[in-house]
Amino acid sequence: MNMLKKKALQLIERQLAKTGTVLEVRSWTPSTFYEVDLHLPGVDMNKWNAVQHMKTKVAEYVYRDYTPASWDAETQTCTLYIDASHDGDGSKWVSQLKRGDKICYLGIGGTNAKPINGSRILCLGDSSCVGHFLALEQLVGKGNLSGALVINEENHRKEFAHYFDTLLEAIPPQLSSNIDNLHNWLKEQQWGSNAVFIAGNVAMVVGLKQKIRSLPDFDGAIKVQGFWW
Structure with a gap:
């Protein structure tokens, strides 16, 4: 990544970065799939009417999109289900997470996946x-x-x-x-x-x-x- 892009990302992080706390990490057997329970203070999950995505920092200047699922709006908690079978920054990041860690993310936004009236x-x-x-x-x-x-x-x-x-x-x-x-x-x-x-x-x-x-x-x-x- 060139210096201009790095400076731009640093500026975005200073303006938009939010933090969450890892409550628990569970790996399946073999350890190429993970469940990560998060607390996301300040996130109003009652407004989620479509599947969301979190732009999550997994390494310096590297972000990956993950889906917050199994959420509880009252406690502001959710779970990320992460496939780590590919060798990449996201897989390395999730394999090292532990309870109490802070995660950084740039925001949460909706996708085009939402209920369709009258259709299963x-x-x-x-x-x-x-x-x-x-x-x-x-x-x-x-x-x-x-x-x-x-x-x-x-x-x-x-x-x-x-x-x-x-x-x-x-x-x-x-x-x-x-x-x-x-x-x-x-x-x-x-x-x-x-x-x-x-x-x-x-x-x-x-x-x-x-x-x-x-x-x-x-x-x-x-x-x-x-x-x-």
Whole structure:
């Protein structure tokens, strides 16, 4: 990063940076997926009518977007569900977090993922969007959202099924392409009046959207959110 960009980011941090406190960190087995409980003082979570994203500092001059999920507006607490299976600044940051640490973030803003009147929601994605879909489920209410997440680790799939009371399914990567994994799962489902939300790897999101659009019996809404390349 050149000096001009560094100075600009320093200015933004001085003006916008906020802090939260880590209440607890839980790693799944193997330790490539984490739950991070946060206290975010001053955040009015009652206003959240769409899935949010936090621009979180994970290294000097490096920020990553994470989804605050499982929030409690009264206590101003939430949980980040972070896939750390890729070797990067975010994975290194979360693996070193511990209770009592302070985190820095530049703000919290809404995404295009929100309830759609009159529609049940079908979600398709990978392990990077666990928090994204759990947050959406909190907004639409249990029973109004279902779907599938491709999760590579067998034990992570077991932990997902054990920890969360949800209609979301953790499915194994039976094929090399998650586009095909999710498309095959989708062909076995009843569409009804579902709207489809796709999130995760950008190439997967684009390819799966194209496949769904080509299905002869689908005429619903599709919303997408790419998280990583």
